[in-house]
Amino acid sequence: MEYFTKSVIPFIVLIILGYGMIKGRKVYEWFMEGAKEGLQTCLRIFPCLLAMLVAVQIFKGADLLDMINRILAPVSGFIGLPEEIVPLVLLKPISGSGAIGMFTEIINTYGADSFIGILASVIMGTTETIFYTITVYFGAVGIKKIRHTLWGAVMADVTAVLVAIFIVGLII
Template structure:
């Protein structure tokens, strides 16, 4: 019974909203159509930004730039106690959530979810943000072009999340 109610919650809410709007004499269908039109226009406005992100990520992977960056960051990652296997996750996550999920899946298959690397990768995945994707979509949707301060704050937040994850996973889990 509970499972059926859980699966039906969205249609129930939808029916309640439509019924309430009809009893109040509102133009529910027209408002729905208008909202759908606005949603489509938002999709059209953000499409170039999304396409640019997809192309950049594809180029990043195809030219093996990730391996070169991973090699260059080896001294820094060893200094802060970050396993070398997690550098690709940290590099991809600000660009693409789905790309980072693929990297996380590979890490968990290779090292296991209960290992130090698996636990740290999971915490990093959950505490960092897809910075460039988020900025390009949301700022692109409203036409903001100057992102300097937002980008700096977001990168600082991600660095703080990564450093905190390293410390907390060592202290709490291992």
């Protein structure tokens, strides 16, 4: 089975290339055009990605996460969000890799079967890296005004966190 799964993608590529050649299409030229467009897209979104990465590093380096966690402690306590998960909720919309690191730390500290571990797992699965996603996808097509996308995405993440607290609270 492992051999089959490793050979599926090359097999699909060969089928596409073969089909294109049989139909008399310019497969190689189309591939080169697609590669050129992909490179141009990368160059277009690079400044946005660089700005996002710098902002994340500044956010982490200045210990702003701990300060914000202390400020939000009364609100998080009121809605039932454990203080240990607040940094994960704050970091996930900004940085997926930072959130994975924080999630791993939560699981290692509190365990996967604890309320905190299960809640962190549900939050990781139901929230999105909003700012990264908006930066990449909107930057790729040249959209400068994000209009209501940011607010809609933030509301979706807030809803996901609140529902996660409620559901995990019911289960545990």
